Amino acid sequence: MPFSFINALASWILKKRHHQIDLFLKYPIEVQQEVLLNLIQTAQNTEVGVTYRFNEIIDYKSFVERVPLKQYEDIESLITRTRNGEQNLFWPTPIQWFAKSSGTTNAKSKFIPVSEESLENCHFNAGKDMLGLYLYTNENAEMFSGKGLRLGGSSEVYKNGESSFGDLSAIMIENMPFWADFSSAPKQETALMKDWEVKLDAIVNETIGENITSLAGVPSWMLVLLNRVLEVTGKSNILEVWPNLEVYFHGGVNFNPYREQYHKLIPKPDFKYFEVYNASEGFFAIQDQNHSLDLLLMLDYGIFYEFIPMDEYDGTNSKAIPLSAVQLDKNYAMVITTNGGLWRYLIGDTVKFTTRYPFRIRITGRTKHFINVFGEELIVDNAEQALKHACLQTKSTILEYTVAPIFMKGKNKGAHEWMIEFSTPPNDLNYFAELLDNTLKTLNSDYEAKRYINITLNKPKINCARVGLFYDWLKQKGKLGGQHKVPRLCNDRLLMDELLKLN
Numbered sequence: 001m002p003f004s005f006i007n008a009l010a011s012w013i014l015k016k017r018h019h020q021i022d023l024f025l026k027y028p029i030e031v032q033q034e035v036l037l038n039l040i041q042t043a044q045n046t047e048v049g050v051t052y053r054f055n056e057i058i059d060y061k062s063f064v065e066r067v068p069l070k071q072y073e074d075i076e077s078l079i080t081r082t083r084n085g086e087q088n089l090f091w092p093t094p095i096q097w098f099a100k101s102s103g104t105t106n107a108k109s110k111f112i113p114v115s116e117e118s119l120e121n122c123h124f125n126a127g128k129d130m131l132g133l134y135l136y137t138n139e140n141a142e143m144f145s146g147k148g149l150r151l152g153g154s155s156e157v158y159k160n161g162e163s164s165f166g167d168l169s170a171i172m173i174e175n176m177p178f179w180a181d182f183s184s185a186p187k188q189e190t191a192l193m194k195d196w197e198v199k200l201d202a203i204v205n206e207t208i209g210e211n212i213t214s215l216a217g218v219p220s221w222m223l224v225l226l227n228r229v230l231e232v233t234g235k236s237n238i239l240e241v242w243p244n245l246e247v248y249f250h251g252g253v254n255f256n257p258y259r260e261q262y263h264k265l266i267p268k269p270d271f272k273y274f275e276v277y278n279a280s281e282g283f284f285a286i287q288d289q290n291h292s293l294d295l296l297l298m299l300d301y302g303i304f305y306e307f308i309p310m311d312e313y314d315g316t317n318s319k320a321i322p323l324s325a326v327q328l329d330k331n332y333a334m335v336i337t338t339n340g341g342l343w344r345y346l347i348g349d350t351v352k353f354t355t356r357y358p359f360r361i362r363i364t365g366r367t368k369h370f371i372n373v374f375g376e377e378l379i380v381d382n383a384e385q386a387l388k389h390a391c392l393q394t395k396s397t398i399l400e401y402t403v404a405p406i407f408m409k410g411k412n413k414g415a416h417e418w419m420i421e422f423s424t425p426p427n428d429l430n431y432f433a434e435l436l437d438n439t440l441k442t443l444n445s446d447y448e449a450k451r452y453i454n455i456t457l458n459k460p461k462i463n464c465a466r467v468g469l470f471y472d473w474l475k476q477k478g479k480l481g482g483q484h485k486v487p488r489l490c491n492d493r494l495l496m497d498e499l500l501k502l503n
Contacts, residue, residue: 017132024299025358029324036063036304039337048078048090048343060322069316069335069344072110079111085162091115091341098165099280111165112280118340122301123172126276126283129298130249133288134274138247143213146244147185151203151217151225168280185210196481200225204232212242218252219262220400221481224471226265238266251276253485254363254380256388260397261423277363281347282338285361294360299323302339307332310350313367320344326353331379333367350379371489373405374414374456376447378440380488386439393435394426400470403489404496406461415458419499421465433462469503476502 024031040063044054052066078089079098087094093115101110114123135141152169164171173191186206193199208229215222226238235241245266255275262273277285277295282303285295297305306320310331320335334349336342351361365380372378383403391397399421406415418436426432437459441448450456470486487495 017129018136020300021129021133028299028357028359029322031299032304032323033060035300035302036060036337039302039304039339042339043090043092043341046088046090046092046341048341052343064320067344069318069320069346070342071316071346074316075342075345079113082113083111083160083163083165089341090343091117091339093117095341096163097171098160098163099168099171100165101280110280112168113340113342114168114171114280115340117302118282118338119172121339122283122303123168123278125301126278126286126298130274130276130286133286133296134247134249134272137288137290138272141246142244143246144183146211146213146242147183147207148214148216149185149203149207149210149212150191151215151222152191185212199481200228201232204228208233208241210242211244213244214247214249215245216249218485219250219255219258220253220485222248222250223258223261223265223399230265237264239268245271247272247274249274249276251278254384256384257391257398257401260391261399277361279347279349281342281345282336282340284334284336293362294354295362297323297359297361299359304337306335306337306344307351308335308346310367316346323359326356326359328353328356331364365489371403371405371416371491373407373491374450376444376450376457378403378416378444378447378489382440382443382447383488385443386436389439390426390432390435394428394432395424396422396426396432397424399423400465400486401488402470402486402495402499404493405491406458407493413454413458414456416460417463417493417496418460419463419465419469419496419503421467421470425464429462429464433460436460436462463500463503465499466503469499473499473502 040054040057043049057063057066082089082095083098091113095113095115097114098111099114101112152173158165170192173188186203190199190202190206193202203225229238229241233241239245250273272290275287275295283301285297288296305323307326308318308320310333312318313333326332329352331350331352334347334351336345336347348367350364350367352364354360354362370377370379387398401418401420403416403418406417408414441451474480474484
């Protein structure tokens with residue numbers, strides 16, 4: 001299909017869609033209210049709708065009064081019943097797909113319902129908007145002159161009676177229209193290969209001769225792929241393989257620890273990095289400005305948002321607030337109600353708002369992925385800002401990391417123990433640790449108080465991981481590729497002790 005036709009078609013779709021985006025930019029609260037009422041009306045005859053008398057809900061106030069906050073454990077029995085063939089429990093249209101959540105490395109899996117509405121109106125529409133917002137921001141983009149290289153997660157799809165489950169990326173590939181293969185690489189059959197290491201080489205061999213103009217995938221695994229491309233081709237950087245590469249769409253993990261490595265791999269001053277915020281539960285936000293860390297919250301995908309201030313967070317006993325009540329630069333746990341049948345669901349992510357009207361956010365971490373063993377309330381955002389500063393000051397770069405507590409024992413104080421895999425290690429590890437520690441003190445007053453004259457916490461202990469340690473650990477767990485990632489902050493030592501043994 002000629003580039004001129006594809007570009008014209010994309011521009012037409014973009015202009016049509018941008019009018020709808022303008023509506024929620026101008027009237028965000030009204031659009032969200034309409035989303036909520038539509039969801040309630042659609043599901044009023046489901047088991048959940050009857051239980052909470054959806055037919056009597058007329059506004060947000062009555063919605064909050066009737067419907068309690070939920071975590072996965074609270075809805076697991078409904079999901080199990082649906083997976084076993086029952087329908088109309090939490091959503092009226094048949095639920096035939098479940099995304100097996102692999103966002104963490106916990107042994108217990110979650111099965112997130114994926115309705116036809118959430119697949120089409122949320123995930124697929126968001127993919128189009130991702131491209132559209134990029135093209136709108138970059139009018140001279142020539143992304144459609146070549147192909148986009150997509151790197152998905154585990155491709156295995158399993159049958160469970162009348163339903164199927166697998167990684168969200170596999171579900172999307174299974175349901176993509178036939179024409180998607182024309183503009184994407186690798187081919188669908190390659191993307192759906194089961195063995196990650198075999199698939200990695202197949203993707204490299206299939207794409208090194210293509211005109212790749214864009215990349216999409218999780219930074220940690222895309223980095224593995226790009227380094228493999230250089231290894232196979234013998235080139236010194238990616239632009240020697242794909243000279244027309246212009247943008248990388250990334251999400252899944254914080255990009256800051258990987259940024260310098262990508263700059264070295266893709267030495268192009270005007271190369272664009274566009275972040276997205278998506279999960280098995282839905283697609284939430286998209287970067288809409290060049291060279292920005294802010295993500296535009298997408299308000300018309302059939303998802304209604306609420307937020308819990310983290311300084312008041314108490315799980316399902318918390319009090320949530322609507323979008324209209326959020327404040328800037330405050331840490332919130334996110335609550336979603338979706339067209340996949342999740343009602344006031346605690347997704348486990350934390351965000352902060354950087355602007356209102358339009359509402360833009362930054363992802364700050366997870367409600368469960370923080371360290372608070374000693375009252376220090378250290379969140380992922382603190383850790384990654386401190387790592388970034390220490391790396392810049394010492395001209396070092398990292399591949400992966402995790403942090404765990406060293407518990408108090410007898411008269412010994414506690415501490416934080418870090419396992420860091422460097423791609424470029426610092427010349428002086430003690431200086432790196434000092435920079436990291438001091439930056440954490442400036443970012444987090446609770447941490448600073450516990451570190452004051454070592455009153456509770458001793459200085460952090462840094463372990464240098466051998467090359468490939470985290471990769472080997474993930475392989476040992478059967479979690480190579482795609483959306484699988486290493487927990488950054490832990491309140492126990494299970495992961496750290498396993499890594500120390502492997503190291």
